[in-house]
Structure formats: structure tokens, C-alpha cells
Amino acid sequence: MRARRQAALFAACISAATLAIGGCSSKAPGSSNATSAAGNSGPIKIGVSLTYNNTAFWAAYIQYEQQYASQDGVQLLGPELAQADASLQNQQIETLVNEGAKAIIVNPETATSLGPAISYAAAHNVQLVSVDTIVGTGHVYMVVRASNTLYGQDACAYISSKVKSGYVLDLEGDLTSSNGADRTNAFNDCMAANDPGVKLLKDPTVWTESTAVTDAQNALNAYGSQLKAIYSQWSSPDTGILPLLAKKGYGKVGDANHVIMVSDDGVAFEMCDIQQGTLDASQSQPADLYAKYALQYAIDAAKGVKLSAGQPGGGAPTLQNVTYNGDTNLADPIVAPFVTNDTLNLNLASPVDSLPGSLTTTAVSDSSLWGNVYGAAHGGVCSSGANS
Secondary structure (H helix, E strand, O other): OHHHHHHHHHHOOOOOOOOOOOOHHHHOOOOOOOHHHOOOOOOEEEEEEEOOOHHHHHHHHHHHHHHHHHOOEEEEEEEHHHHHOHHHHHHHHHHHHHHHOOOOEEOOOOOOOOOOHHHHHHHOOEEEEEOOOOOOOOOOOEEEEHHHHHHHHHHHHHHOOOOOOOEEEEOOOOOOOHHHHHHHHOOOHHHHOOOOEEEEEEEEEEOHHHHHHHHHHHHHHHHHEEEEEEOOOOOOOOHHHHHHHHHHOOOOOOOOOOOOOEEEEEOHHHHHHHHHHHOOOOOOHHHHHHHHHHHHHHHHHHHOOOOOOOOOOOOOOOOEEEOOOOOOEEEEOOOEEEEEOOOOOEEEOOOOOOOOEEEEEEEEOOOOOOHHHHOOOOOOOOOHHOOO
């Protein structure tokens, strides 16, 4: 369980007042101090290419990244926003290379959409750091990403501990993305193995909030009180689904008719909803650590630092090789906390993908969770400032 708590321990080093690191080392594995990376020729230019910025998670990520860059003396180029257009993202990365980026942090549209950008960057001696998504179409310097297989299994561990019959709705993300595929496969396989009395409803959403909310409403209308739980693979649909549950009398945790709701991200409003008893649990995808380590590995890439599997990681005990679509890349698989109202110990008889079968959740009151840190710096987790 020590490893499962590591992300929260790192997050504790972030000041709630400034969202900046105070007293924690900002060195990445293999890196010299980032503040000296600029040398005598000015700050290192690091490009940033993201798919979206229209969720609380990515808004927080951008703020953390800007603050770490300022602290480390890095000049950020971007973030460029592809808005789910893979062709545009490849063009934007080429532009960042031409603007002098020495390394580029990218949240890929899909795991296999970056081929042209990787080839163009490599031809100009520029390497990419992929954040939040595995890459299966060429070589990148590092993948900074939590285990999304663990996300799906954690949601299953919680739901299967409480639900033994009826229907459970899985609001799947984009199955062409490694995140959506990993969460979906792990959750569905885990539920089949550990909760065979439940009928699983599998609805692909392609990360479209309106689709997820409509699917949830349709399931509620079709199955009523026989719908026992909903797993939303990201947080945005919560704002539409939770009011639907409340309106139909299924909203409060602990009520006889409560429909369990589990989501992923760990944004401030999820911390608020868990505290208020409308959301059961959330996987806290660490926006702060994604930003911190993506930037540090980009600095390492720009400086030519050589890293390999087995070396100490930043967000994980060791760096690991990960393979997707036939391509193998080095990764720092950050461990993400699973947040519930109170600390719980959950056990699975049949874990998936060689994952541990036991889980200790993190209480929502833990002030080191990045959603709580971000909320505290923006007027509280339930405030509009933390959730705009």
C-alpha cells in the first residue's frame, strides 16, 4: 500500500496558497537541477501541445505547468490546443519545433496519432514527452501517465464490494485511446470475474459529456431502481448525471435507493461531491505530478540525459518499459490515489492484469490531494473559482 500512497505524499509538498513546490526537490531522475538548465544561452524552450484545456483537470494541469516552468527557468511555447484534431496537432508540433523548442510535452489525441510529428521532431533532434497517454507509433523520450488499468480495477473493487445484482453502467471513454481502452478493459474484465451476478451495460462515449449524460438518463429510465451503479471514466459528466440521480431520489450515499457513482480525475468538484455525499469515489489523476514530471523529463530530453528502465522514477518507484501497438517506450507510471469519503480496505478475489488484489483508499479529507490543494487556493473545493 505504500506505493499506492506515493502520489499523495508527493502532492503534500505543494503549497495550498500558491500551488508551487516549497521545500521539495524539483529534480527529475537523471536530471541536474532544472534551474541551471538554461546555462549561459537563455532559458530552455519547451513546447507544449495539448488536446484540450476545457476541463478542470487540464486547466489545473496548465496552471501547475506554468508555475513549475517559472520556478525552473523554462520558457514554455504554447500550450497549443488541438481540440481533438489529430492532423492539427501534428502540424502544431511541427510549428513548435520550428519555433525553437528543444523538447515538446504532448497530450496526444490518440496513442497512434503522432507518427508524423514524432518523425518531424526526430529529424530536427527534438524529442517528445507524452503526458497521460501511451504512444504506439514511434519513439518518445518518456511517457508520464498513471496506470489506467488500475483505474478500472479500482472502480470495480469499490462497486463489486457493494453491488451483487441488477445493472451497472460503464460510461466508456474513447476506445481508440489507451486511457479509454485500459479503463474499459480492466473494469469490464474485473466486474465479470468478481461480480458475475451483475449485468454490465457498456456505453462508448468518445469522451463526449452530452453522450454520457444522455446514456445515463436512458439507463435510469429503462432500469429504474435496478440500475445500481455508474462508472464514468472521466469527471465532466458528473455535473449532469448527479442532478439526474438527485431528481429521481437516487442521489445520497447511504440512502436505500442510492445509485453508486464512481468517476475519474480528482478535480475539486469531485472532492466537494464526495464530501457532500453525492459522489461515492474518484480516482485522483495527479495533475500536479503530471505537470511536474513531464516538464522535468522534457528538460532532461533537451539536455540529452539518458534514462533506462529500472532507474528510480519520479512518480513511481522505478521507470518501466511499456508496449502499445507494437512500440515500446520508457514510462514513469505515477501511482494515483483512489478517493472515498473515509479510508476503506477493499479486496478482489480475481484481480486483472497481474495487479494487486487489495486496495486502501484515500480519505477525501486528505489535504495533500491535488484537488483539495487546488480548491484551497481557489476559494474551496465547492467554489466556482476552483471549478470554472
